[in-house]
Amino acid sequence: xxxxxxxxxxxxxxxxxxxxxxxxxxxxxxxxxxxxxxxxxxxxxxxxxxxxxxxxxxxxxxxxxxxxxxxxxxxxxxxxxxxxxxxxxxxxxxxxxxxxxxxxxxxxxxxxxxxxxxxxxxxxxxxxxxxxxxxxxxxxxxxxxxxxxxxxxxxxxxxxxxxxxxxxxxxxxxxxxxxxxxxxxxxxxxxxxxxxxxxxxxxxxxxxxxxxxxxxxxxxxxxxxxxxxxxxxxxxxxxxxxxxxxxxxxxxxxxxxxxxxxxxxxxxxxxxxxxxxxxxxxxxxxxxxxxxxxxxxxxxxxxxxxxxxxxxxxxxx
Numbered sequence: 001x002x003x004x005x006x007x008x009x010x011x012x013x014x015x016x017x018x019x020x021x022x023x024x025x026x027x028x029x030x031x032x033x034x035x036x037x038x039x040x041x042x043x044x045x046x047x048x049x050x051x052x053x054x055x056x057x058x059x060x061x062x063x064x065x066x067x068x069x070x071x072x073x074x075x076x077x078x079x080x081x082x083x084x085x086x087x088x089x090x091x092x093x094x095x096x097x098x099x100x101x102x103x104x105x106x107x108x109x110x111x112x113x114x115x116x117x118x119x120x121x122x123x124x125x126x127x128x129x130x131x132x133x134x135x136x137x138x139x140x141x142x143x144x145x146x147x148x149x150x151x152x153x154x155x156x157x158x159x160x161x162x163x164x165x166x167x168x169x170x171x172x173x174x175x176x177x178x179x180x181x182x183x184x185x186x187x188x189x190x191x192x193x194x195x196x197x198x199x200x201x202x203x204x205x206x207x208x209x210x211x212x213x214x215x216x217x218x219x220x221x222x223x224x225x226x227x228x229x230x231x232x233x234x235x236x237x238x239x240x241x242x243x244x245x246x247x248x249x250x251x252x253x254x255x256x257x258x259x260x261x262x263x264x265x266x267x268x269x270x271x272x273x274x275x276x277x278x279x280x281x282x283x284x285x286x287x288x289x290x291x292x293x294x295x296x297x298x299x300x301x302x303x304x305x306x307x308x309x310x311x312x313x314x315x316x317x
Contacts, residue, residue, distance in 0.1 A: 009206025020224035029234030036161035060128035072201035138219035
């Protein structure tokens with residue numbers, strides 16, 4: 001794709017990173033969050049990861065606040081997100097803001113951070129340590145402009161999903177910004193003005209030359225890739241689904257029951273026939289007598305008849 005570097009930097013970034021933005025938006029983690037299906041505990045874990053990213057990023061911006069490419073969009077009072085993230089995390093964990101970092105959920109994250117989080121922070125620190133921090137502007141674009149735009153939709157969705165009061169803003173301050181020139185919370189109209197101010201600052205930075213535009217554009221795509229990777233670390237399946245999956249697997253495993261030696265049994269009809277035959281034989285012998293040679297012959301006849309009758313009855317399997 002040919003790139004028209006004559007375009008203002010903000011326009012160039014919007015057009016050239018459209019595909020990368022779509023990939024982020026369609027990732028499982030982002031989809032779960034935007035639909036309000038993300039488990040509350042996992043959402044807090046995601047905020048903790050964001051805090052570490054913003055903490056490193058905003059320290060880098062503070063360090064290079066007077067750099068000619070970064071200065072036009074540098075306004076920590078307006079844009080800084082790390083303090084808001086800390087406030088939201090502590091509220092959602094129901095702990096004092098000064099102690100959320102010692103919470104077991106955060107301790108677990110720090111002890112075993114996802115490689116994607118480590119890579120994201122490492123990239124920001126690498127740029128902060130470089131002789132030319134120009135590329136940090138790309139991360140400002142991806143992070144801050146994303147928070148100013150799509151973040152407002154996320155705010156409403158999460159407010160409903162986690163039963164948070166959108167008007168009060170507790171637990172949702174990450175998505176709230178102050179007005180450009182006052183301490184009041186910005187409404188939709190003011191949010192639009194903030195975005196216009198930010199884009200104007202980016203365009204001012206882009207006027208420093210095509211090299212600046214090329215570097216920021218290249219880094220913006222890397223920033224989107226890092227952001228996509230971070231979303232991929234989000235666990236989108238609630239615990240109940242794991243249990244259901246285990247149940248489905250168990251249904252497919254044959255249950256083998258060891259059986260002992262089988263005992264033969266006889267149907268009731270067969271028993272009735274035999275009892276009736278025995279009674280009839282007894283009647284014949286008693287009434288006809290079974291003494292002497294004649295009686296003996298009668299006994300043999302009854303035995304043969306009894307054997308024939310027994311052979312005609314079905315055997316048990």
